[in-house]
Amino acid sequence: MKKRILLSGNEAIAEGALQAGCCFYAGYPITPQNELTAYMAKRMPEVGGVFIQAESELSAINMVFGASSTGARAMTSSSSPGISLKQEGISYIAGAELPAVIVNIMRGGPGLGNIAPSQSDYFQATKGGGHGDYHCIVLAPSTVQEAFDFMGVAFDLADRYRNPVIILGDGMLGQMLESCSIAAYGLSNSSKKRRKDIKKWALTGCKQRSPNVIKSFYLKEGDLERFNLKLQKKYKTIQETETRYEGLYLEDARLILVSYGTMARVAKAVVSELRKKNKKVGLVRPITLWPFPRRILQDLTATHKRISFLVVEMSYGQMLEDVRLALEGKAKVDFLGRAGGGIPTEKEIIRFIKNL
């Protein structure tokens, strides 16, 4: 049975995780995601899971490494400075091919920055972030409902590909209250079942099987290169099958806004406002930031001549680079972005478009 309740994005992520069978959470306090940690502290014992307030983000991500190595659905959350500390662990999780979900409720940077919403960690999330040739799958919810729903998607993807998945939100999404449709409290049987799924690679004790080892270390000549090629093959499959986006008015649009997460909400308002005035604008909202939905952008330039793009971000042009890479110079790309406190407003964007 479904019901509607009012939740903040942070709470929706936590409840979504629990209903997806997450039974391990370790985190360290940081604004603007503290409601998520507090929610887990309260709810995890109710559902028989484990909550740990770690001594640092370094420790939290490595606790997740350990929990995940037993096959459990495990997650952590933080905001930008804390996610920087977690990069070491995320690289190890990618290298050991462990499933795990990491939530980043982004704030302003660099350094301690401030606690205003921002999208300045796009590079870090989508280009690797830690050391080595690896990728995290990155999902960008834009509403509280999506924040809730994407947790199930995230854990499924993490398990399917044995790969870390990042939920990339921002302080606005984390803090805002919206009505959200969720399964009634108390875990469904399917989420309980998912918690008990024993994976054949997991560390459970070598009873009636040969020992399992979780590691990312390949010392023998050629082994690491072979492993890296295997990872690259996996990433290619993910790119081919898991790319997600939302498109609006793509059939006839001449100007395509490209925006994700909180920023896409404003971009949507801009599109509907301009449509009222019969302006041919549309929107591509990447839902997976990695893999990036490049094909739709390429298809749009192939089918419509004289189409142009406007990337709007709460950063100084990070996703912009992926848009440009996808378009390979075949279309004009403009950019509007602010970060560190300001979010481009509907009015600002419309004025910008008029002056294009």
Added chain:
Amino acid sequence: MKLLFKRPRSLREIPTHYCPGCGHGIVQRLVAEVVDELDIRERVIGVAPVGCAVIAYDYWDFDCSEAAHGRALAVATGIKRMRPENIVFTYQGDGDLAAIGTAETIHAANRGENLTVIFINNAVYGMTGGQMAPTTLLNQKTTTTPYGRRADREGYPLKISELIAQLPAVRYVERVALYSPQAVFIAKKTIKQAFQNQIENRGFSLVEVLSPCPTYWGMSPKEAMDWIRDVMIKEFPLGRIR
């Protein structure tokens, strides 16, 4: 004919990569013997460090995980909390446990995690080529203290076992050494106790093992063992600390 000595079931038959006279091989064998004797091979999960023992999981014939340098006790916490029915231990060098992983060590101990920790103190960083460790003795020469460790610059040898022994949630801390067959016997008994504690849910147990690194001490294996007996245990006294 009576069989007096054999390879433990929990130890694989592969060539060792450790230097002649290294303590790691001895302690890893002791762990394997203890795991066999307690009959926990099918329940045990080991967490290997980053250090010379990084591929401990190649020697042990049971489930194991790696951990990033210093993070073994965070990884072990995650494993044990999800699977309390398993016996989870970490095996860590002094750089791993008492320098880069100090926070993880103190906080896992302070939470009283029901874990077993085997702490190899060889007073140097072996894997990276003999640099100063937090446990390097005063005046001891290493590649990063070429004139000897000086208290006014590098501080004193860090006694992390004594530090964590003060924490109320810690159950058991003992220091042993590998300088003679009798000492090795005591080391094994102590390691066994630290595993037994976990089986009985008694909480955090740590065994510090003073262990030779002949290569970076610039000594023969025999000289290294004697140095532990004659010099090292003066700084790091043996016995039960908690």
